[in-house]
Amino acid sequence: MPFGLTxxxxxxxxxxxxxxxxxxxxxxxxxxxxILIYSKSEEEHEKHLRIVLQTLREEQLYAKLSKYKFWLDQIPFLGHIITFF
Incomplete structure (x- = not known):
């Protein structure tokens, strides 16, 4: 995207x-x-994670690996703390 476009x-x-x-x-x-991926179990989360990463690849959308955060028990998102119970 060009710089300066509102x-x-x-x-x-x-x-x-x-x-x-x-x-x-x-x-x-x-x-x-x-992109926040949420799941009920670790197995389901692995499946969802693969789907999201594959979708990004198919759409030729790329992100820095250093910005990825995997398998977290809690994460700040839009000013809230989301936790896994």
Whole structure:
């Protein structure tokens, strides 16, 4: 996205919603460039994680591995702390 465009975040958010539409509110929450994957079990989480990573690859969307956070018991997301029980 070119620098300085004020609609760029909105356009990117629309892209991410289109890419993950079939998974939204099932096991994925997307906010701009943050993707939260939630699951009921570790096995299910591994499956969901593979689906999300494969979807990103198929859509030629790439992220820095250093920004990934895997298998966390809690995570800050949009000003809230999400915990695993």
């Amino acid at each position: 609609n760029a975040p909105t356009i990117f958010m629309d892209l991410m919603n289109r890419v993950f539409y079939q998974y939204l509110d099932k096991f994925v929450i997307v906010f701009i460039d943050d």
